[in-house]
Amino acid sequence: MSAVSINADRLLSRIHALGEVGRDGDGRLTRLAGSDADKAGRDQLVRWLREADLEIAVDRIGNIFGVWREAGNAEKAPVLIGSHIDTVIDAGIYDGCYGVLSGLEAIQTLREAGAALGRPIAIAAFTNEEGVRYAPDMMGSLVYAGGLSLDEALATVGTDGSILGEELRRIGYAGADGPGFSKPHAYVELHVEQGPVLEREGVPIGAVENLQGISWQRITIEGVANHAGTTPMSMRRDAGYAAARVIGFLHDRATASNTPTVATVGCIAFEPNAINVIPARATFTVDLRDPDAERLKAEEAALAAYLQDLATAENMTISTERLARFEPVTFDARIVGIIEEAARGRGLASKRMTSGAGHDAQMIARIAPAAMIFVPSVGGISHNPREYTADTDLVAGANVLLDVIQRLAAE
Ligand code: HGY
Numbered sequence: 001m002s003a004v005s006i007n008a009d010r011l012l013s014r015i016h017a018l019g020e021v022g023r024d025g026d027g028r029l030t031r032l033a034g035s036d037a038d039k040a041g042r043d044q045l046v047r048w049l050r051e052a053d054l055e056i057a058v059d060r061i062g063n064i065f066g067v068w069r070e071a072g073n074a075e076k077a078p079v080l081i082g083s084h085i086d087t088v089i090d091a092g093i094y095d096g097c098y099g100v101l102s103g104l105e106a107i108q109t110l111r112e113a114g115a116a117l118g119r120p121i122a123i124a125a126f127t128n129e130e131g132v133r134y135a136p137d138m139m140g141s142l143v144y145a146g147g148l149s150l151d152e153a154l155a156t157v158g159t160d161g162s163i164l165g166e167e168l169r170r171i172g173y174a175g176a177d178g179p180g181f182s183k184p185h186a187y188v189e190l191h192v193e194q195g196p197v198l199e200r201e202g203v204p205i206g207a208v209e210n211l212q213g214i215s216w217q218r219i220t221i222e223g224v225a226n227h228a229g230t231t232p233m234s235m236r237r238d239a240g241y242a243a244a245r246v247i248g249f250l251h252d253r254a255t256a257s258n259t260p261t262v263a264t265v266g267c268i269a270f271e272p273n274a275i276n277v278i279p280a281r282a283t284f285t286v287d288l289r290d291p292d293a294e295r296l297k298a299e300e301a302a303l304a305a306y307l308q309d310l311a312t313a314e315n316m317t318i319s320t321e322r323l324a325r326f327e328p329v330t331f332d333a334r335i336v337g338i339i340e341e342a343a344r345g346r347g348l349a350s351k352r353m354t355s356g357a358g359h360d361a362q363m364i365a366r367i368a369p370a371a372m373i374f375v376p377s378v379g380g381i382s383h384n385p386r387e388y389t390a391d392t393d394l395v396a397g398a399n400v401l402l403d404v405i406q407r408l409a410a411e
């Protein structure tokens with residue numbers, strides 16, 4: 001175990017302070033990418049990076065980097081610690097922010113301890129990890145890893161009709177300079193599990209060895225508007241009913257299967273959306289995930305076949321638009337081993353596991369050895385204001401991160 005430990009009060013107070021930035025009139029925490037609330041969160045992070053006397057860079061997709069170049073041999077590629085500070089709607093305070101602020105805390109702790117490491121250390125807050133306003137998710141890290149062109153990303157149209165590039169310019173985060181390194185020596189992301197596994201098994205640290213595949217689609221069903229009172233059931237082409245059939249199909253199929261497949265319809269809109277008008281159109285999103293690439297493909301094919309049959313049976317037009325698709329990812333086994341060793345060094349049990357959630361780590365794994373550290377989520381709850389992780393677990397995870405960073409920086 002390393003001689004140093006993080007400053008728990010500083011980390012916890014920053015998590016709670018950032019958790020207050022971007023609350024709306026009802027107290028709901030929402031910092032969607034490119035929004036004023038996102039700007040407020042970014043500005044707060046940049047103030048903390050300045051306080052920590054780090055070299056600050058904002059790249060052209062708005063990723064924010066803080067670099068401690070003189071941590072070690074400045075010629076060498078840095079160890080990068082990252083995550084995100086944008087949130088979903090009505091979010092908790094830990095998702096993403098915990099990892100970014102723990103990375104900052106680790107750097108400050110090491111500097112204050114006068115640690116001489118072998119290579120620079122950098123932290124990153126990636127743009128639009130959540131993908132709620134602009135799909136796909138993990139967009140900033142995807143662009144940074146070369147998986148999506150900058151121009152395509154900046155031109156993305158949001159659910160509100162806005163353009164990501166214009167919004168980044170408007171909030172002052174359409175940066176220019178990159179972080180001064182092309183790819184990191186290694187990448188580690190610390191994140192709350194957002195699921196029930198660690199809490200259920202009473203294990204404080206997750207050594208995340210892989211991450212499941214993700215498929216996002218938008219489906220549009222065209223029916224015919226008609227009078228709710230005068231139209232016999234046999235004459236209806238009710239897009240609302242057809243959408244309900246699809247939601248039932250997805251839920252029942254994923255529930256009945258004895259596989260880890262999960263299916264979610266998170267957004268839905270009817271047009272003209274009037275109480276006494278049979279919906280002419282239903283537009284909704286489908287989020288399908290599975291750790292197995294072939295099974296994910298099979299689930300997408302089963303949905304496509306179901307939509308085709310439904311369109312024929314209900315005499316409707318059904319179209320689909322792909323919003324995101326990422327294959328399952330296996331993280332770097334060597335770094336997973338270093339995480340387990342660091343946990344042991346702190347007297348903490350750890351468990352190898354799969355991530356159900358998408359993370360920036362899955363993008364950076366395309367260009368550098370990467371892995372993740374999880375800490376337990378109480379009740380497995382996340383993407384919900386009741387998201388909670390005990391302070392002791394937050395501090396333990398950050399200390400494991402601190403030790404992993406030192407180990408990787410010594411290479
Ligand atoms: O969707 C996800 O899993 C991540 O929170 N963006």
Ligand code: MN
Binds near residue numbers: 084096129
């Ligand atoms: Mn996250």
Ligand code: MN
Binds near residue numbers: 088095130383
């Ligand atoms: Mn999230």
Ligand code: MN
Binds near residue numbers: 096191358360
């Ligand atoms: Mn993440």
